[in-house]
Amino acid sequence: DVKVTQSSRYLVKRTGEKVFLECVQDMDHENMFWYRQDPGLGLRLIYFSYDVKMKEKGDIPEGYSVSREKKERFSLILESASTNQTSMYLCASSLFNSRADTQYFGPGTRLTVL
């Protein structure tokens, strides 16, 4: 079974702090994704990566950056956290760049910014 793990299930940070969310997958997947999930809005894509050291902006990249130094690890960085970044953050991975490909999700990190 594919396993996607996220470093924290719950996180509380203060406005202006730098926040790191870590994601690791164990199935040698090419692609990795970061989404945020908000009530009534579904999942929105923040960034994705199709290869090591490569990254592409998703639909809502503002206020975020990412890092992928190793194939199995994809980090989301909030440079200066703000209250409107309070959300559930979901990491996902997929094997290929194919429209038929399944995405495998981690359990999520619920981030609260005070």
Added chain:
Amino acid sequence: GDSVTQMEGPVTLSEEAFLTINCTYTATGYPSLFWYVQYPGEGLQLLLKATKADDKGSNKGFEATYRKETTSFHLEKGSVQVSDSAVYFCALSASSGGYQKVTFGTGTKLQVIP
């Protein structure tokens, strides 16, 4: 751009009732269609998928048929159980700028009561 519209929730059903969750989509090209399920406190996981018109995806008693003429992918189950209580997301995957992009609906919460 691509979009997915699914029925508003929450949907409350008695055990053994028939379930339908409606999903329609807008996309250029030939998307693949998915249903993902999110159980309380967990990330999303694939429930079923269909990659071309008239395909039927099925899993755990759930079914959905890819209807190109009505741009729909409605989820059905003949007899729901309490353990089916979860949030269900309809999604499509299509080419966008050389990458495969997944667009999610807003999710439909299902509550099954004994």
